[in-house]
Amino acid sequence: MTALERACRDRRQRGEKALVPFLTAGFPDERTSLELLAACARRGCEVVEIGVPFSDPVADGPVIQQASQAALAGGMTLRRALDLVTELKDEAVQPVMMTYLNPVLRLGLDEFARRSARAGCAGVIVPDLSSEETAPLRDALSGEGVALVDLVAPTTTEDRMAAITATAGGFLYLVAVAGVTGTTSANAADLQSFTDRVRRHTDLPLYVGFGIDGAVKAREAVQAADGAIVGSALIRRLLDNPDSGGVTAVLDLVDEMLAALSRRTTS
Amino acid sequence: MSTEITRAGRFGPFGGQYVPETLMPAITELAAAHIEALADPAFAAELDALLADFAGRPTPLYRARRLESVLPGEAQVWLKREDLVHTGAHKLNNCLGQVLLARRMGKRRIIAETGAGQHGVATAAVCAHFGLECTVYMGETDMQRQRPNVQRMRLFGAEVRPALTGSRTLKDATSEAIRDWVASVATTHYIIGSVVGPHPYPSLVADFQAVIGREAREQIFAAAGRLPSHALACIGGGSNAMGLFRGFLDDGDVRLVGVEAGGGPEGHAATLGKGDPGVLHGTLSLLLQDQDGQVAPVHSISAGLDYPGVGPQLAHLKDSGRLAVASATDAEALDALRSLCRLEGILPALETAHALAHLQTLAADPDADLIVVNLSGRGDKDLDHLPPEVSA
Ligand SMILES: Cc1ncc(COP(=O)(O)O)c(C=O)c1O
Numbered sequence: 085m086t087a088l089e090r091a092c093r094d095r096r097q098r099g100e101k102a103l104v105p106f107l108t109a110g111f112p113d114e115r116t117s118l119e120l121l122a123a124c125a126r127r128g129c130e131v132v133e134i135g136v137p138f139s140d141p142v143a144d145g146p147v148i149q150q151a152s153q154a155a156l157a158g159g160m161t162l163r164r165a166l167d168l169v170t171e172l173k174d175e176a177v178q179p180v181m182m183t184y185l186n187p188v189l190r191l192g193l194d195e196f197a198r199r200s201a202r203a204g205c206a207g208v209i210v211p212d213l214s215s216e217e218t219a220p221l222r223d224a225l226s227g228e229g230v231a232l233v234d235l236v237a238p239t240t241t242e243d244r245m246a247a248i249t250a251t252a253g254g255f256l257y258l259v260a261v262a263g264v265t266g267t268t269s270a271n272a273a274d275l276q277s278f279t280d281r282v283r284r285h286t287d288l289p290l291y292v293g294f295g296i297d298g299a300v301k302a303r304e305a306v307q308a309a310d311g312a313i314v315g316s317a318l319i320r321r322l323l324d325n326p327d328s329g330g331v332t333a334v335l336d337l338v339d340e341m342l343a344a345l346s347r348r349t350t351s
Numbered sequence: 352m353s354t355e356i357t358r359a360g361r362f363g364p365f366g367g368q369y370v371p372e373t374l375m376p377a378i379t380e381l382a383a384a385h386i387e388a389l390a391d392p393a394f395a396a397e398l399d400a401l402l403a404d405f406a407g408r409p410t411p412l413y414r415a416r417r418l419e420s421v422l423p424g425e426a427q428v429w430l431k432r433e434d435l436v437h438t439g440a441h442k443l444n445n446c447l448g449q450v451l452l453a454r455r456m457g458k459r460r461i462i463a464e465t466g467a468g469q470h471g472v473a474t475a476a477v478c479a480h481f482g483l484e485c486t487v488y489m490g491e492t493d494m495q496r497q498r499p500n501v502q503r504m505r506l507f508g509a510e511v512r513p514a515l516t517g518s519r520t521l522k523d524a525t526s527e528a529i530r531d532w533v534a535s536v537a538t539t540h541y542i543i544g545s546v547v548g549p550h551p552y553p554s555l556v557a558d559f560q561a562v563i564g565r566e567a568r569e570q571i572f573a574a575a576g577r578l579p580s581h582a583l584a585c586i587g588g589g590s591n592a593m594g595l596f597r598g599f600l601d602d603g604d605v606r607l608v609g610v611e612a613g614g615g616p617e618g619h620a621a622t623l624g625k626g627d628p629g630v631l632h633g634t635l636s637l638l639l640q641d642q643d644g645q646v647a648p649v650h651s652i653s654a655g656l657d658y659p660g661v662g663p664q665l666a667h668l669k670d671s672g673r674l675a676v677a678s679a680t681d682a683e684a685l686d687a688l689r690s691l692c693r694l695e696g697i698l699p700a701l702e703t704a705h706a707l708a709h710l711q712t713l714a715a716d717p718d719a720d721l722i723v724v725n726l727s728g729r730g731d732k733d734l735d736h737l738p739p740e741v742s743a
Pocket residue numbers: 440441466467468469470544545546585586587588589590591592654655656700702703727728729
């Protein structure tokens with residue numbers, strides 16, 4: 085079992101829900117994105133997601149697109165994002181890298197797997213890699229002890245769900261709604277039935293992302309699942325506070341969401 | 352066949368399905384609908400009737416004698432007149448096939464991307480014909496340089512949404528269409544306009560464009576009593592090229608030649624010539640990219656060739672030596688456009704003009720004695736943006 089999966093399972097065992105913040109590497113700049121990830125880790129976000137900017141992010145809405153463009157303009161690359169991950173080594177955190185496939189192909193699957201492991205990357209999420217095409221990357225990563233995190237969506241059929249969960253590891257990423265990042269999320273009832281449907285296939289920890297825009301949605305998500313992933317809402321705060329208030333605004337939202345998650349479940 | 356598909360949707364190493372999981376069920380459903388439709392005589396009958404009555408097929412194969420007279424060598428040049436297809440380009444062949452598939456799948460809303468606007472117009476036309484809701488994504492830059500086609504789409508009742516990101520061209524319009532589809536996949540079919548995208552699109556679009564090559568093969572036999580020495584087409588994503596080439600893939604003696612956008616000082620869009628393997632918009636093919644795997648900015652005077660990717664089957668045909676790849680610059684394309692106007696009274700699209708430009712080189716080859724060119728579209732859409740020295 086990978087370190088990522090161990091950590092996610094242990095947390096569930098302890099009855100703690102996970103908040104996974106997503107930030108784009110190099111946005112608003114390299115230092116700030118690193119500081120924010122470290123600050124989240126110190127607040128108890130055991131898993132953090134580092135988004136590698138890509139020129140054509142087809143799974144992302146306007147907010148992450150804008151952050152990606154700015155980060156690319158600032159010179160961010162996959163190699164430099166891996167360097168950022170390396171700098172998180174002293175934090176008690178499982179860094180998970182979110183990258184589109186092409187930068188990985190360009191570096192080479194084996195080279196990417198080696199560098200990821202060396203940087204201390206615990207998992208990798210590739211939003212444009214369907215389960216039909218995952219085998220080569222999964223093999224390369226698992227040779228290095230890095231988890232390839234799979235995604236399932238509300239449109240995923242039972243057959244596909246069975247095939248995906250058969251090889252999934254780390255945690256399973258539940259895409260809450262059919263749509264791009266930053267859209268409105270599913271309602272609580274739909275989230276519950278989606279999560280129930282996935283649980284019939286796997287006992288992996290289930291983390292819900294897409295449209296988790298604040299404390300209320302995060303809490304709804306973890307009433308059904310084991311964790312909530314928040315990206316666009318954090319990045320929007322950076323976009324809305326271009327001067328200096330961005331870091332505080334992001335961490336305030338993280339604190340609100342963490343507080344909502346640690347409140348005793350009432351359902 | 353000379354282009355073995357190694358497994359579903361693979362052409363040698365190229366092809367595949369690189370899309371978000373949200374889309375996979377729809378793509379799987381589409382692949383099944385395609386296979387079912389191919390086996391259904393009623394589907395073929397309905398499509399054939401539309402190709403005849405709505406599209407105006409078969410299109411003529413026309414010998415361009417005055418053009419021949421100014422080319423080096425003795426080659427005969429025959430133009431496959433896809434510019435005479437309703438809406439002005441080969442794009443309608445694919446749209447008719449796909450809209451019938453959408454109807455079989457019960458999808459009532461259609462989306463498309465467009466560069467030159469020809470695919471957008473063709474999509475808007477089939478949606479008007481069948482009373483379907485239609486949204487077309489088009490880069491803001493392309494909306495400016497192909498304005499007449501924006502008007503035509505709107506007249507046909509389509510909503511044209513500008514793509515405002517990146518280079519604001521075909522690549523960005525395609526990304527926006529994919530984003531729309533991820534959110535609307537339950538009710539919406541995405542009519543991709545070229546032999547790109549995830550499996551089954553490259554095969555499916557080629558199947559619907561293969562009518563070009565089927566007709567051309569018969570017509571050249573009837574006219575010249577033999578197969579051509581060369582089949583020539585421009586390549587953006589590659590749909591008009593694959594459509595023509597499909598008629599001759601198994602005829603090893605027929606040389607296949609594709610012409611990409613050589614551009615100018617601002618850059619180029621010669622993906623087959625200069626790209627490296629990479630994944631964009633759902634398929635592994637050749638791709639113009641930087642050393643970090645970011646998609647490179649590209650340039651062509653013609654919006655329909657201004658794309659950093661190319662169909663996976665063409666990448667494989669090139670790698671296996673079956674396809675020869677050339678390029679023509681912006682300036683050469685403009686010259687070729689002008690000569691076809693003056694010599695034959697035919698105004699080709701700027702995309703098509705790239706294929707015509709290569710005739711200067713190809714006709715000098717002593718082996719090139721009988722050339723079939725895909726005249727993929729007409730150039731009315733380009734009139735506003737021709738430099739004065741061309742239209743004067
Ligand atoms: C007339 C014409 N020819 C060619 C193309 C290029 O596309 P493809 O390579 O798919 O034929 C276009 C695309 O817009 C077009 O309008």
